[in-house]
Every structure is written in C-alpha cells, then in structure tokens.
Amino acid sequence: MTHVTDEVRSLIGLEGPVTTAxxxxxxxxxxxxxxxxxxxxxxxxxxxxxxxxxxxxxVATPLFPVHYLRRPSGSPDPFERxxxxxxxxxxxxxxxxxxxxxxxxxLRRILNGGVxxxxxxxxxxxxxxxxxxxxxxxxxxxxxxxxxxxxxxxTSYTNQDGELLMRxxxxxxxx
Amino acid sequence: xxxxxxxxxxxxxxxxxxxxxPLTRGPITSSHLxxxxxxxxxxxxxxxxxxxxxxxxxxxxxxxxGTWKQHFLVQMVRRWLGDEGWLASIDFSFRKMDxxxxxLTATGLVTDVYTRDGLGFVAADIxxxxxxxxxxTPGTALGVLPLRAGSAVPYPFPDAxxxxxxxxxx
Numbered sequence: 001m002t003h004v005t006d007e008v009r010s011l012i013g014l015e016g017p018v019t020t021a022x023x024x025x026x027x028x029x030x031x032x033x034x035x036x037x038x039x040x041x042x043x044x045x046x047x048x049x050x051x052x053x054x055x056x057x058x059v060a061t062p063l064f065p066v067h068y069l070r071r072p073s074g075s076p077d078p079f080e081r082x083x084x085x086x087x088x089x090x091x092x093x094x095x096x097x098x099x100x101x102x103x104x105x106x107l108r109r110i111l112n113g114g115v116x117x118x119x120x121x122x123x124x125x126x127x128x129x130x131x132x133x134x135x136x137x138x139x140x141x142x143x144x145x146x147x148x149x150x151x152x153x154x155t156s157y158t159n160q161d162g163e164l165l166m167r168x169x170x171x172x173x174x175x
Numbered sequence: 176x177x178x179x180x181x182x183x184x185x186x187x188x189x190x191x192x193x194x195x196x197p198l199t200r201g202p203i204t205s206s207h208l209x210x211x212x213x214x215x216x217x218x219x220x221x222x223x224x225x226x227x228x229x230x231x232x233x234x235x236x237x238x239x240x241g242t243w244k245q246h247f248l249v250q251m252v253r254r255w256l257g258d259e260g261w262l263a264s265i266d267f268s269f270r271k272m273d274x275x276x277x278x279l280t281a282t283g284l285v286t287d288v289y290t291r292d293g294l295g296f297v298a299a300d301i302x303x304x305x306x307x308x309x310x311x312t313p314g315t316a317l318g319v320l321p322l323r324a325g326s327a328v329p330y331p332f333p334d335a336x337x338x339x340x341x342x343x344x345x
C-alpha cells in the first residue's frame with residue numbers, strides 16, 4: 001500500500017513559518033523545567049554559580065528550546081478537549097509536526113522515533129525563542145509490524161538576536 | 176568561562192574504550208512522570224493514567240516520557256565533559272519502553288578521539304539501560320574537550336555546517 005502519495009511527497013523541502021514564543025524565558029519556567037528534568041548542573045539552578053561561569057543569570061539546558069513554545073494567555077486550551085471527549089488519549093497530533101502542515105494518513109499511530117540535536121548556545125533568561133521547521137524527508141517501508149512512514153523534520157531554534165541555539169532533526173514514525 | 180572544576184577532564188586524558196561516568200535516576204515513580212508531563216504540558220495519558228495505559232493502550236505500565244529520557248542522556252554526557260567541555264551533538268532513537276518503577280542508568284563508551292581546529296573531539300556510544308537489561312535509547316554523542324595547552328572551547332560553539340556553507344559559497 002502506498003501511503004506516501006505525490007501530494008504527501010510534495011511536502012519534502014517545505015519550510016514552515018517562523019514561530020516565536022509568546023513571552024520571554026522566565027526564571028520560574030527554567031526552575032520548574034530543570035527540577036522536572038532532574039538536572040543537577042548548577043548553572044541552571046544557581047545565579048551566582050552561573051555568574052562565576054560567565055553567564056549573567058541562570059541558563060536553560062541545551063535541549064530546553066524544544067519545549068519553549070507556550071500558549072499565550074487567552075488562547076484555546078487543548079485540555080478542554082477532555083471535557084468534550086473523556087476518552088481522548090491526550091496526544092496533540094499536530095504538535096508533532098513543528099508548525100508544518102500535519103501529514104494525515106490512514107496510519108493511526110504516531111511515535112517519536114529519534115532525535116539528532118546539535119548545540120551552539122544556551123537560552124538565557126529574557127530570551128525570546130523562535131523556531132522554524134522543514135520537512136527533510138518522507139519515506140515508507142514495510143516491516144514486521146506492517147507499513148510505516150518515516151517523517152524527518154529539521155527545526156532550528158534561535159534567540160531574539162538571531163543567534164542559533166540548537167538544530168534538531170526529529171524522526172516521526174507513523175504506522 | 177572561568178575554570179572552576181579542579182578535576183576538569185582534558186582531551187589528553189581520554190582514550191577509546193573509556194567509560195563515561197554512568198548516571199542513575201529512579202526508580203521513576205508516577206509522581207516523577209506527572210511532574211515532567213505538567214512541566215512541558217504534555218497530556219498524553221500513557222504517562223500518568225495507569226488504567227488508560229494498561230487497559231486501553233495494552234501497555235505494561237505507565238511509560239517514561241521519551242521527552243524526559245533525551246534530557247537524561249544529555250545530563251550524563253555533559254557531567255562527564257565538565258564545565259569547560261561542550262556537548263556538540265547527540266543522537267538517539269527510542270527503541271524500547273521504559274516504565275514506571277524502573278531504575279534507569281545512562282551510560283557511554285568512548286569510540287573515537289580526534290583533534291580538529293585546535294579542539295579535542297570525543298565520540299561515544301550512549302544509551303539508557305533499564306532493569307530488563309534493555310538499552311531503550313541507544314545513540315551516539317560528540318563532545319568537545321579543551322586541550323591542556325590549548326585555548327578554551329569556544330562559546331557560543333560554532334556551527335560547522337554554516338562554516339562549510341560559507342566556505343563553499345562563491
């Protein structure tokens with residue numbers, strides 16, 4: 001069965017819109033994130049330690065930017081969907097596609113296959129993070145568990161000065 | 176950045192076959208999973224709703240978030256590289272499920288060492304091991320360490336791809 005039709009294939013190379021955080025990165029967000037990640041690095045927790053290492057304040061961890069995109073106050077809350085559909089699995093399908101037009105196939109499951117990340121700079125308190133994603137490749141294969149479609153998305157994360165923080169290539173498996 | 180770590184690792188100290196210091200987390204409880212899901216606003220119920228995970232999704236138990244495991248690997252490698260090192264890149268794939276109750280250990284093994292542009296690069300195989308002796312998240316990492324007689328690792332770290340693009344541009 002062909003899942004990757006010409007229409008789907010035409011998405012390869014498509015660059016999505018630049019998406020920018022609604023708010024600058026704040027202390028409380030970094031603290032809650034660092035604690036939940038069980039990160040122990042002092043430059044993420046202690047301002048004085050961060051100062052001694054040449055940072056003006058605590059800094060986010062290298063991979064933090066993948067979680068930066070918070071909804072502005074007053075925007076629709078995806079959580080409301082539980083009221084309409086108590087059986088909802090809680091998975092926000094569209095969020096897997098990084099702002100690109102989501103690929104919709106007859107394959108129901110969507111899995112995070114893997115990540116390749118390159119790091120250049122740590123996000124700082126007050127940074128306004130932006131990202132932009134591109135469909136690098138969309139391919140299909142038939143394995144022991146049936147058909148699967150592999151979607152490769154590359155996303156670059158920058159700060160308000162256009163400095164590159166991180167570049168991530170994510171493999172999404174649809175099956 | 177100022178050198179504060181007395182036992183900063185230098186490139187010359189590292190050999191192929193060296194182990195990166197393992198890092199252990201857990202046993203991972205439902206509270207850990209709930210805290211992580213809330214911190215990143217991920218409402219996928221397989222991470223906090225046990226009846227849903229087991230009865231609806233036919234899973235053995237609540238799953239440890241892949242989004243958390245990626246940070247765990249980064250933490251293990253960065254701790255080993257020290258304050259003056261830099262994690263240049265990391266890649267991994269999610270192959271097996273880690274579950275509630277698992278004690279997880281992130282490990283690494285040096286596979287290559289080389290210098291380029293006055294910097295010491297260390298490549299390593301990495302992974303996360305669970306109590307079922309599965310490497311749930313195998314991958315590789317590329318770290319940069321200072322040379323004893325060399326200059327500090329640059330920060331921000333330069334984008335080699337960008338430099339190559341610039342160099343080949345007419």
